[in-house]
Amino acid sequence: MDPVAAKYIGAGIACIGMGGAGVGVGTIFGNYLAAAIRNPSAAPGQFGNLIFGFAITEALGIFSLLIALLLLFAL
């Protein structure tokens, strides 16, 4: 296979990993919303934890994006 073509295909495949991060971020915000509706008074106190969990989960998706960017521009 043409190495350049393989590079682009690899970058595309690497981006599939971001779907997992999408599931994770959805789970975090969905659960936060469900809990916030049950107990609205406790919700603002957990906003920092929400953002922290979101950032950690998003980091895993970012690693696959990083692989895609490296394949496209660096290697």
Added chain:
Amino acid sequence: MAADPIHQFQINKLFTIVKVGASEIAFTNSALFMAIAVAGIAFLMIGLTRRRALVPSRLQSLAEISYEFVGDTLRNATGEAGMKFFPFVFTIFMFILFVNMIGLLPYAFTVTSHIIVTAALALLVFFTVIVYGFWKNGLRFFKLFVPSGVPVYILPFVVMIEVLSFFSRPISHSVRLFANMLAGHITLKVFGGFVSMIAGIGIAGWFGAALPVLMIVILTALELLVAFLQAYVFAILTCIYLNDAIHPGH
């Protein structure tokens, strides 16, 4: 016809400051927008709070709210011991927030859409954590990698994972901000390209072009949220990493 969506990230030299051999240090559009952001922050924080009115004006209370917002975030994450890092965290938050917001204006340059800027900020935080952690705790800083209450037979793997996650922090910290800004601005410009393409086909196209224009308005609102959220995420992660340096035990 379609405009190049990457063109907005081009760095242009405005004028040369010094020439050192073959390389030169130039004042670029990136540096210009950083300077604008710093001037904006200085105007908000110094100029508008100078009167120190007991009943604050709208802009003075804006400065006070942002001050307390970052202060509360830092205090919740690190406790009173971390408040000596308040100027550091507040500077980082305000700089990223202003740079992101100014970047949303049409024709403006988004400084944080370049990984070199975000990587420099993330490495600054990373090395602050390492240097302060060792200075404050000495060798007890290594307890950060050894969580308490883990069975001995899986401890080596846990330590390996902890070390790996510690060293991947500056990568995720910098790439998160960079990728969000880059992707958001490319999306905006791609939709801008749709407008010019559809409007180019004639009178009927003008009505068709209204649809992507509406989409741009919605996306700009989303980008406004992302610009704030990413500045906040960067600041809160800075707080959490600093907390590791101050209280290394899990």
